[in-house]
Amino acid sequence: MMITEAEVLDVLERVGAFRAGHFVFTSGRHSDKYINKDALYPFTKETSNLCRAMAERFKDDGIEVVIGPAVGAAVLSQWVAFHLSEMTGRDVAAVYADKDGEGGFIVKRGYDRVIDHHKVLVVEDLMTTGGSVKKVIDAVRKVGADVAGVAAICNRGGVKAKDIGNPSRFEVLLNVHLDSWDEKECPLCERNIPINVEVGHGREFLKKKEGTK
Numbered sequence: 786m787m788i789t790e791a792e793v794l795d796v797l798e799r800v801g802a803f804r805a806g807h808f809v810f811t812s813g814r815h816s817d818k819y820i821n822k823d824a825l826y827p828f829t830k831e832t833s834n835l836c837r838a839m840a841e842r843f844k845d846d847g848i849e850v851v852i853g854p855a856v857g858a859a860v861l862s863q864w865v866a867f868h869l870s871e872m873t874g875r876d877v878a879a880v881y882a883d884k885d886g887e888g889g890f891i892v893k894r895g896y897d898r899v900i901d902h903h904k905v906l907v908v909e910d911l912m913t914t915g916g917s918v919k920k921v922i923d924a925v926r927k928v929g930a931d932v933a934g935v936a937a938i939c940n941r942g943g944v945k946a947k948d949i950g951n952p953s954r955f956e957v958l959l960n961v962h963l964d965s966w967d968e969k970e971c972p973l974c975e976r977n978i979p980i981n982v983e984v985g986h987g988r989e990f991l992k993k994k995e996g997t998k
Contacts, residue, residue, distance in 0.1 A: 787838070787841065787842075788834075788835075790958070790960065793835065793958045793959040794959060794961075796825075796831050796834065796835060797825065797959075799831070800824055800825050800827075800828045800831055801821070801824045802820055802821050802822060802824040802825045803818070803819075803820055803821075804818070804820075804821060804981070804984065805817060805818055806819070806978075806981045807973040807974075807978045807979060807981055808981050808984065808985040808987060809980060809985050809990040810985060810986065811913075811986055812965075813968070814965040814966060814967060814968075815966050815967075815968060815971040815973060815974065815980075816964060816965040816966070817964065818963045818964070819963075819981070819984055819985050820911055820939060820941060820961070820963075821984045821985075822857055822910040822911040822938075822939075823857065824984075825910070826857060826860055832861075832864060833864050835938055835958060836864030836865045836867075836868055836908075837864075837868045838958055839861075839908060839936040839937075839958065840869045840872060841868075841872070842936060843869065843933070843934055843936060843954070843956070844869060844872045846904070846906070846933050847904050848904055848905070848906045848934070849875075849878065849903040849904045849905070850866070850879070850880060850899060850900045850903050850904070850906070850930070851865045851869065851879050851880075851906045851907075852879075852880050852882055852892070852896070852900065852905055852907055852921065852925060853881055853907065853909060853921070854881070854882050854884075854917045854918070854920070854921045855881050855882060855883055855884060857910050858908055858910055859881035861908045861909070861938075862879040862908055863879045865879070865906065865908050865936065866878060866879035869906075878899055880892070880894075880896035880900065881896070882920075882921045882925070888920075889920045889923075889924070890917070890920045890923075890924045891924055892924050892925060892927075892928050897928040900925060900928060901928055901930060902929055902930065902931075903930055903931065904930075904931050905925050905930045905931060905932055906933055906934050906935070906936060907921050907922055907932060907935045907936075907952070908936050908937070909936075909937040910938050910939065911937070912937050912942060912957070913941055913942040914942055914944065914948070915942070915949040918935055918937070918944075919948065919949040919950050922949060922950040922952060923950065926950075932950070933952070933954070934952055934953055934954035934955065934956065935949060935952045935954070935955045935956070937956075937958070939958065939959045939960075939961060940957040940960050940961070941960075941961045941962070941963055943960075943962070
């Protein structure tokens with residue numbers, strides 16, 4: 786039985802990955818909700834369960850290798866590959882793509898030989914623009930691998946398959962729309978609700994604002 790979006794959201798809330806309050810995104814926009822993907826990874830059972838759900842959707846696609854962008858999705862690639870191996874009775878490898886230092890991703894460490902001419906599943910935790918996944922897909926295709934699909938835990942930016950290079954299949958466990966506002970229009974700022982400095986970019990925002998006074 787497929788996991789429901791409500792069940793995925795419940796997992797994220799239980800591990801403290803889905804938060805309510807006053808947050809600042811990378812873009813500088815403010816929101817009353819925030820998804821802290823890093824909060825998931827210390828919880829191995831929950832991480833495994835979500836990865837099993839991703840693997841379930843691709844168990845009949847002949848996946849041979851799972852890859853994710855470093856850092857967090859490297860953990861996902863291991864779990865998804867493990868569950869695919871268990872489900873199919875075949876050894877499914879797990880690798881990850883490194884940042885290339887120029888804003889992109891590269892497949893190195895000998896992993897290019899692991900994925901070459903194989904059917905690859907790209908995994909990601911949180912998608913906002915799909916930029917990281919697209920760069921990984923480009924890197925995977927560059928070394929001669931076949932991108933058989935993309936699986937993500939959460940899509941908070943309304944990302945479509947065309948935004949990430951049109952993989953054969955694109956599966957997401959949870960689609961979420963987070964309202965956000967420019968600082969000048971933020972209702973939370975108007976109500977003087979404190980900005981969270983533990984997650985997101987609230988700390989940097991407040992330092993920058995303090996420096997302009």
